[in-house]
Amino acid sequence: MLVVGFPALAFGTNCFVVAPEPGEECVVVDPGIGVEERLAEVLAQHRLRPAAVLLTHGHLDHVYAVTPVCDAHGVAASIHEDDVYRLANPLATLDPALVGMFEQQFGAKAAWREPDDVVRLADGQRLTIAGLEIDVVHAPGHTEGSVMFALPSAPADADGVGSTLLAGDVLFAGSIGRTDLAGGDPDAMARSLTGKVLPMADDTLVLPGHGPSTTIGRERWSNPFLRQLAPSA
Numbered sequence: 001m002l003v004v005g006f007p008a009l010a011f012g013t014n015c016f017v018v019a020p021e022p023g024e025e026c027v028v029v030d031p032g033i034g035v036e037e038r039l040a041e042v043l044a045q046h047r048l049r050p051a052a053v054l055l056t057h058g059h060l061d062h063v064y065a066v067t068p069v070c071d072a073h074g075v076a077a078s079i080h081e082d083d084v085y086r087l088a089n090p091l092a093t094l095d096p097a098l099v100g101m102f103e104q105q106f107g108a109k110a111a112w113r114e115p116d117d118v119v120r121l122a123d124g125q126r127l128t129i130a131g132l133e134i135d136v137v138h139a140p141g142h143t144e145g146s147v148m149f150a151l152p153s154a155p156a157d158a159d160g161v162g163s164t165l166l167a168g169d170v171l172f173a174g175s176i177g178r179t180d181l182a183g184g185d186p187d188a189m190a191r192s193l194t195g196k197v198l199p200m201a202d203d204t205l206v207l208p209g210h211g212p213s214t215t216i217g218r219e220r221w222s223n224p225f226l227r228q229l230a231p232s233a
Contacts, residue, residue, distance in 0.1 A: 001132075003155040003164065004042050005207060008032030011061040012210050016166060017042050018132060018151070025051040025130035029149065029166050030209060031065040039069065051130040052119075055079040056168025056209060057146040058086025059181075060094060067115045076117035078127070080138060083145025087114050093182055121147060139196045141189025142169045142177035148196070154205050161205040161215060171197055171206055173214035176225045194229050 005016045010033040017039070019026035026048040031039065043050070050073040055063055058079060063086075066077050079087065091099060091112050099110055121127075123138030137148040149166040169177035170192060179186040202217025219226050 001151070001153045001155050001164070002026075002046060002048075003158075003207070004046065005213075006035070006038050006042070008061065008064075009034030013061045014207065014209055014211075015039065016207060017046075017048065018130075018166075019046070019048050020131040021156075023047040025049050027052050027054050027130050027132065027134070028069060029054045030056055030062040030168070031069045032061050033064040035065050036068055036072075039065075049073070050075050052127075053077045054127075054134070054149060054166075055083075056148065056166065056170075057143045058083035058090060059143065059169070060090040062168070062209060063087065063090060064112075067113050070115050070117065076119045077115040078119040078121050080136070080145035080147045081120040081122060082138075082140070083143055084118060084120055086143070086145075087118060089114075123147075137165075137196055139168075139170045139192035141179055141185055141192045143181075143183045144185075144188075146170055146177070146192075150200075150204075158205055160203065162201060162203040164205045164207065165200065165216070167206050167208045169209040171219060171223075171226075172208045172211050173206075173219070174223055176223070177209075190229060193226060198226065198230060 002019045005014050013032035015031050015035045016029040017026050028050050052075050070077050121136045125136040127134040135150040139148050151164040154161040154164050179189050200216045204216040206214045
């Protein structure tokens with residue numbers, strides 16, 4: 001399996017491109033702010049053809065380029081049904097001062113248009129796209145419709161791992177997603193971590209929405225938030 005990740009131009013949001021191998025169809029996960037040029041380079045370098053755009057949740061930093069990417073390749077955007085409402089206008093949920101800083105940094109007025117074709121995802125759903133089998137794992141807490149995408153295989157260049165988890169803003173290396181924004185819920189996050197993350201195998205490669213990759217095993221023993229929730233030995 002081929003996985004290429006790179007950060008967006010703002011907020012350090014990771015965008016991932018996943019395909020069975022070069023020269024095949026692929027899925028694009030979380031196209032954030034200003035990713036279009038780098039994404040086009042990755043697609044050309046590996047001769048990939050997007051078949052879908054998958055969104056781990058509806059925050060602006062993870063979806064800002066979803067409409068231009070979907071339009072360019074004639075594909076749908078897939079997001080959990082509980083976060084569909086966020087695609088109406090994710091700019092509206094941001095502090096105006098933050099929008100102003102964003103516009104000043106990029107020298108252009110922030111604009112948004114909702115994707116024309118939106119697929120609603122549900123917990124436990126298995127997607128068969130671009131020659132990949134992807135399980136939808138609903139893990140609310142950061143937002144109501146936050147999901148993780150689980151694949152049974154690992155990237156060809158990754159050693160010592162057996163499967164892959166695109167974790168969005170649920171789990172990071174050494175931390176977890178914040179729960180103090182609109183739609184966040186610390187109790188729901190605790191349930192997601194206990195019921196969805198901790199049961200996963202230690203050799204699961206975790207590709208988070210921000211920051212470096214990690215594994216479930218590494219986080220089980222070193223992440224203070226998981227350690228607090230894990231049952232005592």
